[in-house]
Amino acid sequence: AQSVSQHNHHVILSEAASLELGCNYSYGGTVNLFWYVQYPGQHLQLLLKYFSGDPLVKGIKGFEAEFIKSKFSFNLRKPSVQWSDTAEYFCAVNTNQAGTALIFGKGTTLSVSS
């Protein structure tokens, strides 16, 4: 069965620190990869996605992620975090068929202190 593993449950950083959140998935076929973010009191929203092509994808708010197929990984990065990045981050995958549901990791809570 497919699964997604997020390595960090809670990450605490100071403003301007660099961020990397790990995500690994288990699935032998072609996958699509997503990072969603949920800011306090708000809905889940898409940060970035990878379907095909350049494995380094850029998303909103300065986030990027790199798909490394050999490692089954899709780590999220940001060179310099801001207080407003405090949120919960979810890695998710689905198979390469239109309409298939997402499989999520457990989420990583990021707390950024100013």
Added chain:
Amino acid sequence: EAGVTQFPSHSVIEKGQTVTLRCDPISGHDNLYWYRRVMGKEIKFLLHFVKESKQDESGMPNNRFLAERTGGTYSTLKVQPAELEDSGVYFCASSPRTAFVTEAFFGQGTRLTVV
């Protein structure tokens, strides 16, 4: 454009009672999904509608859960009778029906507490 909306935002009910959650997807989105997050766990898929048809309900935990999408617009998820382990946040998401993969748009979720 209105996003995915869910009602209510919070619900506290007693064990054995019935609760109905509602989801209004983005207009024109044929795909509608229900997910649930139990505290401390991952967000888990419950079921998937394409228009009014259940495409995949493999994630529904048991027959106390009933989802409908009459007319292919909004959807309801009824829990009857509710049990303590049903507590969690229920998310709804929608996406357009296309031949290729697209992103899903999520609602704010309904926090259900069964006491």
